[in-house]
Amino acid sequence: MSTGPSYDRVLVVSVFVVASCGLAYELIAGALASYLLGDSVLQFSTVIGCYLFAMGLGSHLSRYVPEHLVLSRFIEIELLVGLLGGASAALLFAVFGWASQPFRGVLYALVLALGVLVGMEIPLVMRIMNQRRAEFRELVARVLTFDYLGALAVALLFPLVFAPRLGMLRTALLFGMLNAGVALWTTWHFRAELATTADKVLRGTMVLGLLAGAFALSDRFTAWTEKGIFGDETLHAETTPYQRLVVTRWHDDLRLYINGNLQFSSRDEHRYHEALIHPALQALPWARTVLVLGGGDGLALREILRYSNIEHATLVDIDPAMTGLFARSAELVALNGGSLSNPRVTVVNADAGRWLENSQQVFDAIIVDLPDPSNYGLGKLYSVPAYRLMARHLAEKGYLVVQSTSPYYAPHAYWSVVQTLREADFHTWPYHAYVPSFGEWGFVLAGRRADFEPPKSYRLSMKFLDAASTALMFQFPPDMQAVPVQANRLNDQSLVRYFDQDWQRSIR
Amino acid sequence: MNTDWSRRRFLRTLCALPLLPGCERLARRDLPVSVLWAGMEAGHALRDGAPLPLPRETLETGVLILGSGVAGSACAWKLAREGRRDFILLAGPEAGGNAAAGEFGELRFPRGAHYLPLPSLESAHVRELLADMGVLQAGVGDLRPWYDEACVVHAPAERLLIDRRWQEDLLPHAPAGSDEARDQARFLQSMEQFKQAQGSDGRRAFAVPLALSSTDADLRGLDQLSFAAWLDRENFRAPGLRWYLDYACRDDYGAPAAGVSAWAGIAYFAGRAGQAADAQPGAVLTWPDGLNPLLRHMHEVGVGAAGGRWLAGHALRAVERGNRMEVLCADGQGGAFLVRARRVVCAMPLMVATRVLPDMAALGFDPARDLPQYAPWLVANFLLEGFPAEMPGAELAWDNVIYGGQGLGYVVSTHQQLRVARPPQTVFTAYVALSDQAPAAVRRRLLSLDAQQLLDEVLCDLRLAYTPIALWRHVRAVEITVRGHAMPIPLPGFLSNPGRLALRGADDRLLFAHGDLSCLSVFEEAAWWGYRAALKLLA
Numbered sequence A: 001m002s003t004g005p006s007y008d009r010v011l012v013v014s015v016f017v018v019a020s021c022g023l024a025y026e027l028i029a030g031a032l033a034s035y036l037l038g039d040s041v042l043q044f045s046t047v048i049g050c051y052l053f054a055m056g057l058g059s060h061l062s063r064y065v066p067e068h069l070v071l072s073r074f075i076e077i078e079l080l081v082g083l084l085g086g087a088s089a090a091l092l093f094a095v096f097g098w099a100s101q102p103f104r105g106v107l108y109a110l111v112l113a114l115g116v117l118v119g120m121e122i123p124l125v126m127r128i129m130n131q132r133r134a135e136f137r138e139l140v141a142r143v144l145t146f147d148y149l150g151a152l153a154v155a156l157l158f159p160l161v162f163a164p165r166l167g168m169l170r171t172a173l174l175f176g177m178l179n180a181g182v183a184l185w186t187t188w189h190f191r192a193e194l195a196t197t198a199d200k201v202l203r204g205t206m207v208l209g210l211l212a213g214a215f216a217l218s219d220r221f222t223a224w225t226e227k228g229i230f231g232d233e234t235l236h237a238e239t240t241p242y243q244r245l246v247v248t249r250w251h252d253d254l255r256l257y258i259n260g261n262l263q264f265s266s267r268d269e270h271r272y273h274e275a276l277i278h279p280a281l282q283a284l285p286w287a288r289t290v291l292v293l294g295g296g297d298g299l300a301l302r303e304i305l306r307y308s309n310i311e312h313a314t315l316v317d318i319d320p321a322m323t324g325l326f327a328r329s330a331e332l333v334a335l336n337g338g339s340l341s342n343p344r345v346t347v348v349n350a351d352a353g354r355w356l357e358n359s360q361q362v363f364d365a366i367i368v369d370l371p372d373p374s375n376y377g378l379g380k381l382y383s384v385p386a387y388r389l390m391a392r393h394l395a396e397k398g399y400l401v402v403q404s405t406s407p408y409y410a411p412h413a414y415w416s417v418v419q420t421l422r423e424a425d426f427h428t429w430p431y432h433a434y435v436p437s438f439g440e441w442g443f444v445l446a447g448r449r450a451d452f453e454p455p456k457s458y459r460l461s462m463k464f465l466d467a468a469s470t471a472l473m474f475q476f477p478p479d480m481q482a483v484p485v486q487a488n489r490l491n492d493q494s495l496v497r498y499f500d501q502d503w504q505r506s507i508r
Numbered sequence B: 001m002n003t004d005w006s007r008r009r010f011l012r013t014l015c016a017l018p019l020l021p022g023c024e025r026l027a028r029r030d031l032p033v034s035v036l037w038a039g040m041e042a043g044h045a046l047r048d049g050a051p052l053p054l055p056r057e058t059l060e061t062g063v064l065i066l067g068s069g070v071a072g073s074a075c076a077w078k079l080a081r082e083g084r085r086d087f088i089l090l091a092g093p094e095a096g097g098n099a100a101a102g103e104f105g106e107l108r109f110p111r112g113a114h115y116l117p118l119p120s121l122e123s124a125h126v127r128e129l130l131a132d133m134g135v136l137q138a139g140v141g142d143l144r145p146w147y148d149e150a151c152v153v154h155a156p157a158e159r160l161l162i163d164r165r166w167q168e169d170l171l172p173h174a175p176a177g178s179d180e181a182r183d184q185a186r187f188l189q190s191m192e193q194f195k196q197a198q199g200s201d202g203r204r205a206f207a208v209p210l211a212l213s214s215t216d217a218d219l220r221g222l223d224q225l226s227f228a229a230w231l232d233r234e235n236f237r238a239p240g241l242r243w244y245l246d247y248a249c250r251d252d253y254g255a256p257a258a259g260v261s262a263w264a265g266i267a268y269f270a271g272r273a274g275q276a277a278d279a280q281p282g283a284v285l286t287w288p289d290g291l292n293p294l295l296r297h298m299h300e301v302g303v304g305a306a307g308g309r310w311l312a313g314h315a316l317r318a319v320e321r322g323n324r325m326e327v328l329c330a331d332g333q334g335g336a337f338l339v340r341a342r343r344v345v346c347a348m349p350l351m352v353a354t355r356v357l358p359d360m361a362a363l364g365f366d367p368a369r370d371l372p373q374y375a376p377w378l379v380a381n382f383l384l385e386g387f388p389a390e391m392p393g394a395e396l397a398w399d400n401v402i403y404g405g406q407g408l409g410y411v412v413s414t415h416q417q418l419r420v421a422r423p424p425q426t427v428f429t430a431y432v433a434l435s436d437q438a439p440a441a442v443r444r445r446l447l448s449l450d451a452q453q454l455l456d457e458v459l460c461d462l463r464l465a466y467t468p469i470a471l472w473r474h475v476r477a478v479e480i481t482v483r484g485h486a487m488p489i490p491l492p493g494f495l496s497n498p499g500r501l502a503l504r505g506a507d508d509r510l511l512f513a514h515g516d517l518s519c520l521s522v523f524e525e526a527a528w529w530g531y532r533a534a535l536k537l538l539a
């Protein structure tokens, strides 16, 4: 039986590494849970509690390992921990991305399994050293010192280096490789004492190779799992005081999500924005000023600025982070043609309601490109008083256009917007267009005079609109006919309820 | 991951632990708390028979209105609208009375009344006022007129915190088929019947104003027992429903169901029959500063350029001398003046009137028998920067009530703003009707409390709705209004009180106009008596 300082050193280094890995998996599980599920205090507490409990279980189970198999079991456990821990983040991401239901189940099962295995490590190491007749006092002190030192190292490095530099996925894989490394190293050092080493070396190499391969391919994997979560690779993600903004890219397709709802896809946004802008502006050749409410992506502005008769456009969007992002990011500026920095444009970051109340300006056209009325706050800007307020800012002969969710998927909500505009004394011309990433989408053109005619041609070149399709836009086929609904009054905000119920009914 | 956010959550959780009760005190140590004792000094001086000062000057007028609350202001408004200018509106110690308001910078808030149910057809006086203001926009005589939606309460109107979770609506949700659900449905149905009910005299059983209700003896029988006794008799026993009804009585009358007349309890539900073309039945009108804008409008018209005259000060003594009433008034700055008026409208609370008018008995009013009992209230306004983190469930509503709470919940002053996002600042107004002890005992106790102790009293509900850290990191200032005699309690028998009936009829040199005449503390009643007094003066 081999004794002596060199073996001790091996074991002590193992303890350090093993302890670091143990804590790393715990932190990864906790961080991922709070990142994906929210409520970090709850997630961290339950993950840590569960993990510690499982470690206790592991320590207990370690007594059933017969004395002559201790070393061999230790190596096997290291391999298992490496494999399981290394793959833990990937596993959790994948489960969450593709089926969020069993996520909690998988999370706690994983934490339990890892905890049990990690809990067995230190007792086994102690027994190995004990077999080498280390003095007990010395042994406990040394093992525990390095156990805690390893934990400290990771506790510091994880938030400062690993998580920000490598991300969860690669951090987990890295620690998995360390575990496998310990297994291989221990095998090599104690080869004399082990009955068989070949199989251990083989298995160790396989685990190491697997994890290293995954590490190399992790970029792909991240893209693949985030695709499950957000659709695609995220280019920008930010929680502002007003909303959560996520911009994703998949090949040449840029997408913007606000609070998880798709706002545009660069593949077909031209359909949405041409439909939003041109029927109104084509019919207002004399128009000189336009007001855009919302539309902080600058895409509606891009279309507006194509008209040389438009001398000035004012865009009011609540979120400076949104207009800032779309004015600065090269990819997004390429998409909106730098419209937000155009000298003909004034960008105001203000609550549209407040701005409308305080401003005296009158515009020839008003484009309302706000997120769907999914809550009471947004619903207020789709109400009779809000449209009355907008009417005060609209030239006598001008038009107002409202993006108004899908007349196909959310018919009650859509026709409620129409009804609301009517109650605010507007004449309305509802229309719709097919935008592949949204489905059939709805708009309402409104004016104080009953004089609008859908354009028979367009002065500017269009990718999507032409005379024939425009005529069809203003016709509603039998499956999209008007339904009897209430106007959206502030007292009950029926629109918010219609919107909720309609979208719940159709599969989103 | 937003680390700042998780740290905040962590701290919040820590402070929610019972380990750290001192946390809250620490957090609010430097908070400015101001306390207003509405009209108390003047009232106590009158009660204690302080010596009367000599007047420095004498004014002559046709009509002198004593008190600028809802009743006095309604009287002034109606007089001016009918072309009268020869009158004075004496503000009283608190301009606006129970419909007063305050402000933190740009943010206005109520110091009393905060909402007005949609007026029914009988409340023609209220409709006339709302139309005059432009709030009622069309159909003033229709069953369902059009209102300015800015003032109709916006969704979500109300929510209830029950089992640490917010639900929509104030009536506790109950599983279908449960006793609770059955009792609730039966109760609402019964109120619906009372709403439609007519007496043998052809009047509605429960009209607002009360003076237009049927005097049918059967219906008046409901005034002989307490609301709680009536509920027992009718076997409405479900605890959720009973809590809600208690809450409703405390909210409108300052006393629980056991302490108010069954007629009044039923009237709370059956009287509110107003509808709107552009709002749901049961909707109410409200403004950031409660009902104060109604008062401001009445003042603009009543004592504006084309109306009467506004005077600060309060009445000390009013006596009839020859063909005039002579009213000695304190000017609020240590001085006094005398007003000689052909007629006087006494629009102050009855308990003050008994001190100012030497001989109420001659009018048929015996103070010992006829003075109502007054419920003490606290109204606390919290200026908040940002909004505190919420418990799960329904989002912040206009009116937020806590099941089983000692107070009556809190309203959000910025709720009616037309905004997508929440404003940077807001005011929460918490209402507490102190009905756990006899009113006089409560008043004595209140007098012994300092600002911090009063703050403890008014925190009763907010403390249950928010963790201390969540709340105190947003609160920037607190104003507490103490109303020792906030509102008259409609005890059983209140409808037939002889003294108050006598004062309603007074139509000589001296007239009366105040909510106390109905003994129901609601805007419509107070406005009704002011409006009636004006009609008498105009006749």
Ligand SMILES: Cc1cc2nc3c(=O)[nH]c(=O)nc-3n(C[C@H](O)[C@H](O)[C@H](O)COP(=O)(O)OP(=O)(O)OC[C@H]3O[C@@H](n4cnc5c(N)ncnc54)[C@H](O)[C@@H]3O)c2cc1C
Binding pocket: B039, B066, B067, B068, B069, B070, B071, B072, B090, B091, B092, B093, B094, B095, B096, B097, B098, B099, B111, B112, B113, B114, B115, B116, B313, B314, B315, B316, B347, B348, B349, B352, B356, B377, B378, B379, B431, B483, B486, B487, B513, B514, B515, B516, B520, B521, B522, B523, B524, B526
């Ligand atoms: C906390 C609270 C909340 C309420 N909420 C609501 C509500 O939401 N909806 C609703 O409809 N009703 C509500 N009410 C009731 C409503 O406020 C009252 O019914 C109404 O304001 C009463 O008006 P008033 O003119 O009858 O009396 P007061 O408001 O009592 O006015 C009396 C006036 O007389 C003055 N005065 C006193 N002494 C003298 C004197 N010596 N000389 C001259 N003047 C004097 C006072 O300063 C005051 O201006 C509430 C009441 C309270 C207290």
